[in-house]
Amino acid sequence: NAGVTQTPKFRVLKTGQSMTLLCAQDMNHEYMYWYRQDPGMGLRLIHYSVGEGTTAKGEVPDGYNVSRLKKQNFLLGLESAAPSQTSVYFCASSYRPGLAGYEQFFGPGTRLTVL
Amino acid sequence: GIQVEQSPPDLILQEGANSTLRCNFSDSVNNLQWFHQNPWGQLINLFYIPSGTKQNGRLSATTVATERYSLLYISSSQTTDSGVYFCVVGETSGSRLTFGEGTQLTVNP
Numbered sequence: 001n002a003g004v005t006q007t008p009k010f011r012v013l014k015t016g017q018s019m020t021l022l023c024a025q026d027m028n029h030e031y032m033y034w035y036r037q038d039p040g041m042g043l044r045l046i047h048y049s050v051g052e053g054t055t056a057k058g059e060v061p062d063g064y065n066v067s068r069l070k071k072q073n074f075l076l077g078l079e080s081a082a083p084s085q086t087s088v089y090f091c092a093s094s095y096r097p098g099l100a101g102y103e104q105f106f107g108p109g110t111r112l113t114v115l
Numbered sequence: 116g117i118q119v120e121q122s123p124p125d126l127i128l129q130e131g132a133n134s135t136l137r138c139n140f141s142d143s144v145n146n147l148q149w150f151h152q153n154p155w156g157q158l159i160n161l162f163y164i165p166s167g168t169k170q171n172g173r174l175s176a177t178t179v180a181t182e183r184y185s186l187l188y189i190s191s192s193q194t195t196d197s198g199v200y201f202c203v204v205g206e207t208s209g210s211r212l213t214f215g216e217g218t219q220l221t222v223n224p
Contacts (some may be wrong), residue, residue, distance in 0.1 A: 045212070
């Protein structure tokens, strides 16, 4: 099993450009998440999905859109990139939360720089 | 939302020393994970421990959910243990995780 994978690993954009980050998981998890990590800080939740075709806002959703057309994929889009979106982006996935909780598994991250 | 406090914020050790990292949280949780973020930025899942005690080699963790804290023990530290240790919790009432600010650990040879 590959676990959680992210594409691309690195990207440099100019202000105003758009791009899509792809997250894929092969663990048949229902839940998927997108986080961003700024220097010296913990991760903050951008958007998440509780199942195919559903998405919800997290802590810092502004400037991002997401889609979950297939259970195994979760896409994060930046329509018009801004320098404030320079960050490292992590994707994660988990089973549906239950009485036993829900361990999250993280991808390797995508380092995005917006000039 | 739930508050997560980690202590100490920074810790410097000599190789071979032991250490204890603490995580306090403000509400009941059904998810608690400890991660190690290495100097290359990779997040390594150490423990999934919403309650009880687990051990994995030189590392062990204990969560006392009723008292709202968790401890991560590192014994016989090595330089490869350097990095940031994050405590991450999920509220019983929700499905999202909240990260603490992390403990920056430096192990000197």
